[in-house]
Amino acid sequence: MYKRLFQWKDRKGAFMKGLFAAGLSLVVVLSGACIKNGVPVKNSAKGQQVAAGEGDGQDKQDVLSPEASKKQERAEDYYKKRYKKKKASSIVSLRGASKKQIRSMFYQEKISKAVFRRMYRKSYKKGCTVPKSELRYVRVLYYGFDKKTHIGELVVNRRISKDICSIFYQLYCKKYPIEKMVLVDEYGASDEKSMADNNTSSFNYRPVSGTARLSKHSYGLAVDVNPFYNPYLHTVGGKRVCEPAMARKYLNRSKSFAHKIDKKDICYKLFTKYGFSWGGNWRSVKDYQHFEKVLPR
Ligand SMILES: [Zn+2]
Numbered sequence: 669m670y671k672r673l674f675q676w677k678d679r680k681g682a683f684m685k686g687l688f689a690a691g692l693s694l695v696v697v698l699s700g701a702c703i704k705n706g707v708p709v710k711n712s713a714k715g716q717q718v719a720a721g722e723g724d725g726q727d728k729q730d731v732l733s734p735e736a737s738k739k740q741e742r743a744e745d746y747y748k749k750r751y752k753k754k755k756a757s758s759i760v761s762l763r764g765a766s767k768k769q770i771r772s773m774f775y776q777e778k779i780s781k782a783v784f785r786r787m788y789r790k791s792y793k794k795g796c797t798v799p800k801s802e803l804r805y806v807r808v809l810y811y812g813f814d815k816k817t818h819i820g821e822l823v824v825n826r827r828i829s830k831d832i833c834s835i836f837y838q839l840y841c842k843k844y845p846i847e848k849m850v851l852v853d854e855y856g857a858s859d860e861k862s863m864a865d866n867n868t869s870s871f872n873y874r875p876v877s878g879t880a881r882l883s884k885h886s887y888g889l890a891v892d893v894n895p896f897y898n899p900y901l902h903t904v905g906g907k908r909v910c911e912p913a914m915a916r917k918y919l920n921r922s923k924s925f926a927h928k929i930d931k932k933d934i935c936y937k938l939f940t941k942y943g944f945s946w947g948g949n950w951r952s953v954k955d956y957q958h959f960e961k962v963l964p965r
Contacts, residue, residue, distance in 0.1 A: 820849030825888035866896035890960035898956035
């Protein structure tokens with residue numbers, strides 16, 4: 669009798685264990701269904717934070733359900749619209765923005781009437797031989813000397829505008845400090861004034877300083893980065909000339925100082941990776957701020 673009772677108890681124990689295991693599997697299956705139905709996905713869409721320090725990579729949010737991805741798109745539109753209204757140099761708060769949203773803030777567009785009004789008779793001088801349709805207005809974000817995120821703007825040639833967006837996105841991710849990035853027209857298209865203010869810029873229809881030859885800046889195919897710390901050294905009538913004039917002390921490139929562009933610099937590495945040449949490598953003159961792309965005509 670006792671023996672039978674024990675046997676029954678054992679069987680009961682086994683039965684209970686089986687029941688418990690079945691229950692557990694049910695819970696697992698149900699929670700799996702919840703994941704498929706989008707609960708964690710929704711959270712990730714809301715909560716992906718700024719991932720500064722990462723390169724141009726694919727976003728994990730590719731797995732969003734069609735409905736969630738529509739929401740995501742709307743969020744990007746909202747961000748872009750809000751950001752578009754702001755003037756270059758403004759500080760932008762990116763709290764809660766996803767990587768995708770941040771990447772969408774590095775974009776290029778045709779020269780609008782409003783932008784052209786700013787350029788006309790300044791960087792876009794009378795008799796400019798480069799058609800407006802060859803140029804693009806680029807908006808980016810940059811990591812300021814104040815460690816804050818700012819809006820930057822450039823006018824560049826349409827053939828390098830995508831490269832420029834990618835380069836400045838990667839510089840931003842690496843927190844590469846840039847002091848200022850507004851159109852040279854804000855300085856009446858005076859290169860000297862723009863450089864003296866350490867302004868990063870590109871298009872300006874002008875000859876190479878001290879010559880009659882058109883500069884690559886005239887086509888929007890050259891960018892000057894942090895020019896005050898990376899001056900331009902050339903000779904005019906046998907005299908050494910530093911531009912900007914006040915940046916003479918940064919001509920000594922054997923010294924180490926902040927914002928110096930050299931071959932170890934991320935800026936140098938990125939621009940050259942995209943096929944640009946660096947003015948610091950030239951022999952007759954040295955233009956440490958200058959990156960240009962030579963393209964087949
Ligand atoms: Zn230049």
